[in-house]
Amino acid sequence: MAPMYKHVIKPLFFKFGPEGVHDFMVAIGKFMGSFSLGRSFLAMIYGYRGPDISKTVDGVYYKTPILLSAGFDYNGNLTQVLPSLSFGGVEVGSITAQPCEGNPKPRLTRLPFSKSILVNKGLKNDGIEAVLARLAKKQKMKDFVIGLSFARTNNSKTCSTEAGIEDYLFSLRKAVEAGIGDYYTLNISCPNAFGGEAFSTPELLGKLMIEVDKVARTKPLYIKMPLTILDNVFMQLLGILDQHNVQGVIIGNLQKDYSTIDKRDPVPEKYRGGLSGKPCWTRSNELIAMTKKEYKDRFTIVGCGGVFSYEDAQIKFDLGADLIHLITGMIYEGPGLIKKICQGISRHPSSVGRAHHS
Ligand SMILES: Cc1cc2nc3c(=O)[nH]c(=O)nc-3n(C[C@H](O)[C@H](O)[C@H](O)COP(=O)(O)O)c2cc1C
Numbered sequence: 001m002a003p004m005y006k007h008v009i010k011p012l013f014f015k016f017g018p019e020g021v022h023d024f025m026v027a028i029g030k031f032m033g034s035f036s037l038g039r040s041f042l043a044m045i046y047g048y049r050g051p052d053i054s055k056t057v058d059g060v061y062y063k064t065p066i067l068l069s070a071g072f073d074y075n076g077n078l079t080q081v082l083p084s085l086s087f088g089g090v091e092v093g094s095i096t097a098q099p100c101e102g103n104p105k106p107r108l109t110r111l112p113f114s115k116s117i118l119v120n121k122g123l124k125n126d127g128i129e130a131v132l133a134r135l136a137k138k139q140k141m142k143d144f145v146i147g148l149s150f151a152r153t154n155n156s157k158t159c160s161t162e163a164g165i166e167d168y169l170f171s172l173r174k175a176v177e178a179g180i181g182d183y184y185t186l187n188i189s190c191p192n193a194f195g196g197e198a199f200s201t202p203e204l205l206g207k208l209m210i211e212v213d214k215v216a217r218t219k220p221l222y223i224k225m226p227l228t229i230l231d232n233v234f235m236q237l238l239g240i241l242d243q244h245n246v247q248g249v250i251i252g253n254l255q256k257d258y259s260t261i262d263k264r265d266p267v268p269e270k271y272r273g274g275l276s277g278k279p280c281w282t283r284s285n286e287l288i289a290m291t292k293k294e295y296k297d298r299f300t301i302v303g304c305g306g307v308f309s310y311e312d313a314q315i316k317f318d319l320g321a322d323l324i325h326l327i328t329g330m331i332y333e334g335p336g337l338i339k340k341i342c343q344g345i346s347r348h349p350s351s352v353g354r355a356h357h358s
Pocket of ligand 1: 121
């Protein structure tokens with residue numbers, strides 16, 4: 001199936017705009033996930049069926065340690081189909097308190113030589129209430145983890161610190177009340193929203209976390225960290241998080257350093273947005289290693305950025321990641337990638353490590 005994707009399906013998809021292809025894939029995925037024959041058919045091709053590679057992290061059981069990262073299933077449409085593709089979970093979102101239209105199109109650009117997508121989506125999503133209602137209607141798939149990623153609503157009204165904090169809290173409280181989501185993530189590092197990455201300075205992150213601590217919850221909370229950040233500021237952010245009721249960090253979000261773009265990719269003049277895929281690889285690994293070295297097992301570490309193979313995933317595990325999130329690798333390599341990573345893990349189970357956070 002992998003050659004079929006690489007040589008037939010991908011070249012066809014890449015003739016169309018990335019957002020149209022994405023919407024098409026979500027529609028197919030939603031359809032295939034809606035009936036058991038569709039799910040079984042996909043599982044026959046893409047489902048991992050080897051030795052047990054499950055792990056429990058912060059009390060949450062993951063059948064496989066690979067999750068679909070935030071930004072692909074932003075409205076919670078794919079939770080039925082993703083287990084058939086060997087994913088252990090999905091991070092739905094990022095979801096905002098109010099529905100968001102997103103930034104004007106085009107807001108996704110493929111950079112094939114860089115193995116990347118330039119993302120300027122601007123948090124398009126239906127808003128927390130609609131997404132929770134959708135998830136509540138569906139039967140939850142066994143042993144499939146649903147994370148909920150919250151971001152600040154992308155408009156001028158939420159730009160002030162107080163309004164921004166209230167916006168995150170609204171979504172978090174709604175999810176807690178509904179009892180939906182196995183873990184929560186605060187996305188403090190979306191580069192493409194009104195007012196920028198408002199809560200990725202130590203001072204403002206501290207203010208946000210004081211209020212977040214007041215929301216009673218039983219599920220783990222993770223913070224999606226920025227990648228394009230100085231080492232010392234990143235460490236200051238971790239220092240703040242260390243003082244709060246936070247279980248882990250996802251390292252990390254999109255890369256904003258355009259020098260990571262391969263020169264062969266055309267660079268439109270008015271480039272805006274963050275880079276996914278391989279441009280995230282090195283910085284993500286550096287920050288994972290720094291976090292592990294400095295904080296040992298204090299934080300669960302979710303490795304995210306540029307995973308295109310089992311070997312890539314293994315490097316992140318070796319550096320200290322407990323789980324992996326990915327999107328762009330699946331877009332470039334096809335949906336068979338996740339099964340291949342799981343097979344690789346099953347051949348080297350000890351090096352992935354059993355999570356200490358259970
Ligand atoms: C189309 C697209 C949309 C994204 N939207 C979000 C988002 O809403 N929230 C978020 O936390 N990350 C978002 N991301 C970032 C990814 O979750 C991930 O951090 C980044 O792409 C690096 O992983 P990758 O190299 O495996 O794609 C998005 C990425 C892509 C490609």
